[in-house]
Amino acid sequence: MLRRQIGRKFESLRKSAGLTMEQAAERLDRARATLHRIENGAEHVRFRQADVQQMLDLYGASTDDRELLLALTAATRENKNWWHDYVGSGLPRWFQLYIGLEAAASNIRQYEAELVPGLLQTRAYAEEVFRTPGGSIDAKDSSERQRAIQLRVERQALLTRFSAPQLSVIINEAVLLRRVGSATIMAEQLHQILKAAELPNVTIQVVEFSAGLHAGAMAGAFSILDFPKDSNGKEVEPPVAYLEAATGAIYLDKPHEIAAYDTIWADMTSRALTEPRSKNLIQQVAEEYSRA
Template identity: 80%
Template sequence: MLRRQLGRKLEALRKAAGLTMEKAAEDLDRARATLYRIESGAENVRFRAADVKEMLKLYGASDEDTELVLAMAAATRENKNWWHDYIGSGLPRWFQLYIGLEAAASNIRQYQAELVPGLLQTRAYAEQLFLMPSGAIEAEDRDGQERAIQLRVERQALLTRFSAPQLSVIINEAVLRRPVGSTTIMAEQLQQILKAAELPNVTVQVLTFSAGLHAGAMSGAFSILEFPRDGNGREVEPPVAYLEAATGAIYLDKSHETAAYNAIWADMAGRALNPSRSKSLIQQVAEEYSRA
């Protein structure tokens, strides 16, 4: 998130100076693509002090902005997040941004049509998923699979940390009914969901088959992440809608894009069982697996 904030700050300074991205790139003797990656806060960009100072000079930044931007750039070089250990094995590069945003979010909403959300999965359930063909990790890469599973487990500490985010989940009834692995794995997995739903910051709703057609039927699975506000009540980071595919992901942060997913969420939340009735259904299905 810090990288994205820094990139947006540099973009704002460039625009305030009346420079297009093409002109700024030319004056800085950089490729336009490089400047785009800088302003996007890309993970592979190093905000070197000399380069940042050159940009600030070109943009005519004030002393106050210069001090702020240089401090932010220094922080990106010093900060090494826990998930960086997984880069290159078990953590696709396109997923790195999501992990960082998830860790910084104050509110996470997720809809899943087929699978239990990663933050609620048991290790045994996750192991079954990584046995399936995937665009991110080769089936023969056992070490990569194990590291990806461990990453998924470690991410779940997010829910019980100090100042944990609010997690709201809507799952299709198919998530409960479709066996993943053995009946024992499914029974344990559904009990794990119920356990998580007891946390004060976690809400789970089930969208039953009887709800009929709903807006999520056309959108597929997605997440909406919202971030803390500063002392003046302003967003420090715009909300992001995240859509994942086998070999990549889409991050949508324009207001009309996130508004569309908020509308889809509102439709599904209104059709889904309330949290209490959802827990009852999950418990019922868990008992069915236990008896099978």
Template identity: 70%
Template sequence: MLRRQIGRKFEALRKAAGITMEDAAERLDRARATLYRIENGAETVRFRQADVEQMLNLYGASAEEAELLLAMTAATRENKNWWHDYIGSGLPRWFNLYVGLEASAATIRRYQNELVPGLLQTRAYAEQVFSMPGGAVNIAEPNDVQRAIQLRMERQAILTRFSPLQLSVILNESVLRRQVGSPEIMSEQLNQIIKAAELPNVTVKILPFSAGLHAGAMTGAFSILEFPRGKDGEVVEPTVVYIETATGAIYLDKPHEAGTHSDIWKDMEGRTLNESKSRSMMQTIAEEYGNA
């Protein structure tokens, strides 16, 4: 989030100065691609103080703006998030942004049509997922697969941390019915979801087959992440829609993109079972697996 905020501030300063990205790149003697990465909050950018000062001077930043951006960019050199140790092994670089956004989010709404969300998976269920082609994409070594699974387990701490995020999950009934691994694994997994749903900040609802056609049928799985607001209630970080693919991910943060997915969510939520009936369905199916 810090890098994304830095990027937006630099972009706003550049545009306010009436300077195109091409002109800025030429006058700063930097590649246009580098400026693009800065303004998009790329993790790979390293902010040297001299480079930051040069940009601030070119864009005509005020003393207050300069002081703030110098402090923010300095923080990127000092801070290392816990998940950075997983980059290049258990954590593909394209997923790094999502983990950072997830850790910073105030609320996440997650729709899953095929699999249990990572934040609710048991280790045994996760091991089955990562054993499938595409489940361990960009992970070559067996030890790295185990590191990726461990990362998934550690991410779940955001549900029980001090001031935890609000997680709302809609699961297609197929998530419950599709057996992943053994019946014992599925029974354990469904019971874990039921237990997680007892947390005051977690809601899980089931979209039953009987709901018929719904808006999510055309989209597949997605997450909507919303972030804490500033002291005056202003939006500090725009809502982000996250969609994962077999080889990467899509991040959508334009208002109409977030709005469209919110409308899809509302349509599905209106067709779900309530929390009590959802829990009953999960308990019934968990018992079926337990007796298999």
């Protein structure tokens, strides 16, 4: 969050100075890719005070903007988020940004077509997921796999913390029926979902196969994150849509992109089972696994 705010401020100052990113990079004697990472809030950018002052001089920043950005960039050198312990071992750099955004979000909406969302997974279910080739973690590296699983478990504290975000989840019926590991693991996992659904800030809905074609079938799995508002009712951070693949992720925050995913979400909520009916279906499938 902090780095994204810094990035937006630097981008605004650059544009106010009438400079393209290429022109600014040349005059700062820095790579264009470095400026791109700064303006996009990349987690691993280091803000040395001398470099920040050079950018502020080039952009003709006001006294207020100079004080603000010098303070904000200094904070990035002092603060360490809890998930940094996982960097370099089990946590891809492109995923760091998502964890930071997730931790700061006030509202998280997720659609999953194949798997239980990470915030709801049991440890046993997660172990089966990370043991399968094709993900961002090397399925053959036991130590990285265990660190990734531990990270996933620790992230779940988000749901019960003070000022926890609202989590709204829509899952495809296939998520319930596709066995991940044993029947025992699946029964435990579905009961975990039902337990989470008891939290006042968690809602879970299921899209049955009988719902037919829906917008999520076209879009695939995604998350939409909304952020708190300040005292003036303005969001401190623009909404973000997140799409993950095996080797990277896409972060979308342009208004038309968010509007498109809002439309997809609205279509899916209208086609999904109500919360009570979704819970009944999950309970029914869990009992079938228990008997298996």
